[in-house]
Amino acid sequence: MAQAVKDYYEILGVSEDATDEEIKKAYRKLAREWHPDRNPDKPNAEERFKEIQEAYSVLSDPEKRRQYDMMRKHPFGAFGSGNGSRFYRTPEGTYIHFETSGNLEDLLDEEFGFGSLGDLFSRFFGGFGRTGTRQDPFSRMRRPRDVEVRVRLPFEQALRGGKTDITLPDGQKVRINVPKGVRSGFKIRLKDGGPTIAGVPQGNVYIIFEVEPHPRFRREGDDLYTTVTINPLEAMLGTTRELMDAYGRRIKLRIPPGTQPGERLRIRGHGVETETHKGDLYVEVQLEIPRHLSREQQRILREAAEKAGLLRS
Template identity: 50%
Template sequence: MAEVTDYYLLLGVTETASPEAIKRAYRSVARDSHPDRNPHDPSAEERFKLVQLAYQVLSDPRRRTQYDLVRTFSLDGELGPYAMGHKPFDPADSQDPLTSLFFGDPRGTPNPSERGADVEAQVRLTFDQALRGGTTEVRMSGGEPVRLTVPKGVRSGLKVRVKGHGRLGAGGERGDLYVTFRVDPVARFRREGDHLHVVETVSALEAILGTTRSITNAYGQTMKVHIPPGTQPGERLRLRGQGVETATRRGDLFVEVEVTVPRGLTDEQRQSLAECACKSGLM
């Protein structure tokens, strides 16, 4: 008699596992056994398909009930022609009998409702590419190029779905492609949501007396920024609408003031500053 695969063992759950536990286990096992993560393992694709089959059976209450009965008979060595009202399994058939029991003979007509697996991919973008958006390409494992639209102002970690570009299923329907964007950081700007942060350095005297700086935003536009007298170290100035621009809004640019204290003053310079501070009541 052909061997019946233990789907509970395959997913690493018990016979009494809840649907939620089965779903969590499936996600973990499917991720680890995905062919894209095991490119040098020739058996990875078959194992991945078997993991999908196990989840399809155990996540469906009706199929799970049928499977439990068949599995019980199999473990007892009593699986016979009466099981589930189905025909006997051919002992010479090397296929898992559960495949034909739940999904039809894999050598026969494919199930038209069986959809192909989804595929995950990552696309790296420069900071400037992410700001401006545009188009890029993802090359699939089979060499097929898929053209993508990069949303203007896309954030690192955003995932988009491209329908119909996953793996081809037995019924002829493809799964979907899920693409995660990864944006390379830059030294000058720090991004938080759609807001940008930049550090501007001024001297202690400039912070005391106030000054003006020319600030260039991430899009190359330059503007004058007034740093008021008495600005404290770490104080932030907000430039509205000068952050990241998306299709629906534009964030702000925050200028964080960093104050430096001059070193190496001459005795004459220190004396002049001290006299000025005394006259002004600052010390």
């Protein structure tokens, strides 16, 4: 990560040849003076306190201080010990501090074609060739970057597929083909469809589909799941129900006698249809028990149940 480096000696109020003890003493005094808890009425106290901590973290570390001092003495250059910390001064005089988890110059060379920090900054901040014209800092970038675009689809559109229009990150509008029966997480590639940055193509665009949930149907693989509600007599005696599948087709569902609550009935070929396969529809039977019966209804049901031997005395 890069950030402009401030004058740490000035922040701590010490000279450039200050000893470690003088730096520590100055830090403790300023830290007490500017601690946010002691300055609730000063809006800049927290920012000032962070500056003091930042300055001390560099000047109290012998290696970081050495790099920092070298940076201040050289008008143009980069300094570091190879441990992921670098200081750099641009031609305009801005100090840049890099902290990386690996070898930054290897990363620049491998990913972007810049041989060093000096190469990178000379192209961005100096960047003039023999002809006197400014060089494009992106001209040596070697690896086009792929782009991922997430496209949210209504459940019905994902089932049926077809064409849909999307907008790429660079503002370009394209029409893509949605495969029939596409599911969430499915990815397609638009070859050489990536945006262009500074004249450099940025690779492929990968479209990742996200399918919105449906209020009645749940998808698992290419199978669909839904529910139907019946009463206890229908469960005992059997019944039929007319349903609509996810494609709007009418289905007559036969519920056999003795169907149990939670039992799933399978309807073949009424799940998700892809180019090569048809899933099934599973209907889960749910039981609804009437909460209120009239006295006459209770009498009739009781008599029928007693005659059928369904009531225990």
